[in-house]
Amino acid sequence: MKGVITVLGCDKVGIIASITGILAGTNVNILDISQTIMQNIFSMTMIVDLSKIKVEFSDLSEQLKKVGEELGVEVRLQREEIFTSMHRI
Amino acid sequence: MFKGNEILETIHMIAQENLDIRTVxxxxxxxxxxxxxxxxxxxxxxxxxxxxxxxxxxxxxxxxxxxxxxxxxxxxxxxxxxxxxxxxxxxxxxxxxxxxxxxxxxxxxxxxxxxxxxxxxxxxxxxxxxxxxxxxxxxxxxxxxxxxxxxxxxxxxxxxxxxxxxxxxxxxxxxxxxxxxxxxxxxxxxxNAPEDNPFMAGAFHGIGEPECVINVGVSGPGVVASAIKSLKGADFGTIAETIKKTAFKITRVGQLVAQEASSRLKVPFGIVDLSLAPTPAVGDSVAHILEAMGLEKCGTHGTTAALALLNDAVKKGGIMASSYVGGLSGAFIPVSEDAGMIDAVVCGALSIEKLEAMTCVCSVGLDMIAVPGDTPASTLSAIIADEAAIGVANNKTTAVRIIPVPGMREGDVVEYGGLFGRAPIMKVNPFSSEAFIQRGGRIPAPLQSLRN
Missing domain, CATH: 3.20.70.20 (Anaerobic Ribonucleotide-triphosphate Reductase Large Chain)
Structure with a gap:
């Protein structure tokens, strides 16, 4: 199972470090990562492999949301099917 | 693998444009x-x-x-x-x-x-x-x-x-x-009530339906409205194409949710209903889609044509996105549940008569319309008869959900809150339909050929 993590908000030091720290701790592998900064809005999308995850999907989701709140950015974890179904026939 | 902008488009639809699944x-x-x-x-x-x-x-x-x-x-x-x-x-x-x-x-x-x-x-x-x-x-x-x-x-x-x-x-x-x-x-x-409609208040489980089934209704007027807003000056062919593409994406999410719900609950998947269902929230209005096409206010001349285009394009886009489509599948035009419709009534652009004309080209009928409390029962019946005639003659679903509010007159506003929103009291024709309604009996089924 793959997931998509998106981060939106003001750019600051340590966003990627905080997110990847959680992923390392829960045994989630990063398959692809890209980021852009447009008008000081930081946007990052990350595709991750959840097949060897050590916690429940909902736990990881909560952890990411919490770290997002601490950093003042919006962090979302979604299963990839919503993107494949919407953008691929 | 998808691109970053595709991911962000989906996120934007959900976070900014109120894309949601209206009902499972x-x-x-x-x-x-x-x-x-x-x-x-x-x-x-x-x-x-x-x-x-x-x-x-x-x-x-x-x-x-x-x-x-x-x-x-x-x-x-x-x-x-x-x-x-x-x-x-x-x-x-x-x-x-x-x-x-x-x-x-x-x-x-x-x-x-x-x-x-x-x-x-x-x-x-x-x-x-x-x-x-x-x-x-x-x-x-x-x-x-x-x-x-x-x-x-x-x-x-x-x-x-x-x-x-x-x-x-x-x-x-x-x-x-x-x-x-x-x-x-x-x-x-x-x-012509559908047997598999997932939307309230008209949902029931029809007699041809299986033991248990999952039906899903999608939403997303805000997504369609913002897609059209980005097309300033484009012709109607371009607008129809854009609505179709947007409806496809919205419906695919509905299909995904329906399949997931079906497999997790171990209940067969019935249909996805392609209706564009508005809510009173800002940016979630069908009226605003029509206005984005160039109408100053929903209800003015041209509204019926705009709605016909919208309704048809949503179906054409949605139909390929789902394996089974059903229910009402058309744009909803409930007055109290749509911020743009409420504004249009309040400023005098939208009347019951115009709404009735609009129901000829979309589902689902005169929906969530508040009228004065002293409206006679026979006038309510006559409104129902007119709407039923449109449905029967055009071989489509029509419905009436009308609310005579005791003590209220034209121009007053009744507040419901939540999904039901707020309803301005609309003017009804003051002339009587009493003798017509008292006749009773059955109006025969219409001829299905020689259709003019």
Whole structure:
């Protein structure tokens, strides 16, 4: 199972470090990562492999949301099917 | 692998443009719950609903969390209660409505539809009792929705039922006069009612449906409106293409949620309903889509053409995105639930007559329309008859959900809050339809050829 993590908000030091720290701790592998900064809005999308995850999907989701709140950015974890179904026939 | 901008487009649709799944509705057959004892029937109904829908809300919330797409409502539709209750000795079916209400509360759904009767060609004993029970049922329960189908293209319009529903709506209004006649907002009068509609208040589980089924209704007027807004000066071919592409994406999300809900609940997937359902939230309005096409206000000349284009393009885009499409599948134009429609009525751009014309080209009819409290029952019946005639003649679903609000006059506003929104009281034609409605009988089915 793959997931998509998106981060939106003001750019600051340590966003990627905080997110990847959680992923390392829960045994989630990063398959692809890209980021852009447009008008000081930081946007990052990350595709991750959840097949060897050590916690429940909902736990990881909560952890990411919490770290997002601490950093003042919006962090979302979604299963990839919503993107494949919407953008691929 | 998808691109970053595709991911961000989806996120933007959900976070900024109110893309959501409007409802995951579980249809449950109650045909095996009939009994000559009302008490036994009610116990079987309660137990069956609680058993089948035990995990509906929990599963809906899990899907919401996994895919990051809001699912606004989890609901239940059941076999029309008149069919189930008429085997019993009961002479008032309000007790059945209370059973449905209790079951809905127990499983945590916000509405349960199916306190219904199908009387398009005539009444059975149970149909009579059910319709007479509607005012008490809707004023003594919180979550039960009622509907009556009184016309079809194949059988014509049951004008006895049309007359009776005028009185029924007045009675519902009177019994809930302290709450803005809220009982009327839970009652839909149909022509050509679909059997698999997931949307309230008109949902029921039709007699050709399986034991249990999952139907899903999508939403997303905000997504369509913002797509059109980006097309300043483009011709209608371009607008139609853009709506189709947007509707495709919206519907694919509905299909995904329907399949997930179906497999997690181990219940067959029925249909995805392609309706564009608005809410009172800013940026979630069908009227604003029409205005984005270049109309100063929804309701002005050109509105019917704009709506026809919208409705057709949504279906063309959606149909390929889902393996099974059904329900109402058309743009909804409820007045009180759409911020743009409310504004259009308040500024005088939109009248009942124009809404009636708009219902010729989209589902679902005159929906959530508040009228003065002193509107005669015969005028309500005549409004229903007009709407049923449009449905019957055009071989489509039409419906009336009209709310005469006691003590209120044209220009007043009734506040419901939540998804029901707020309704400005609309002007009705002051001339009488009384003698027309008192005739009764049945308007024959229309000719299906020589169509002009």
């Amino acid at each position: 509705t579980m249809g449950i057959s109650l045909r095996d719950c009939a009994s000559d004892s009302a008490e036994t029937a009610r116990r079987k109904i309660y137990d069956k609903i609680c058993r089948y829908a035990e995990n509906l809300v929990k599963t809906g919330e899990e899907i919401e969390r996994d895919f990051g797409i809001p699912i606004i409502n989890k609901r239940i539709s059941v076999t029309p209660v008149a069919l189930v209750a008429e085997s019993s000795e009961a002479d008032n079916y309000s007790i059945f409505a209370r059973t449905l209400d209790d079951a809905a509360k127990n499983v945590g759904v916000n509405f349960i539809g199916g306190f219904s009767a199908l009387v398009h060609k005539g009444y059975t004993k149970g149909d009579h009792i059910l319709i007479r029970s509607i005012p008490e049922a809707l004023s003594t329960t919180e979550r039960v929705c009622a509907s009556v189908n009184l016309a079809t293209t194949k059988s014509g319009i049951n004008m006895d039922a049309v007359r009776e529903m005028g009185y029924t709506i007045k009675d519902c209004s009177e019994r809930t006069k302290d709450d803005g006649a809220v009982a009327c907002s839970k009652l839909v009068v149909f022509a």
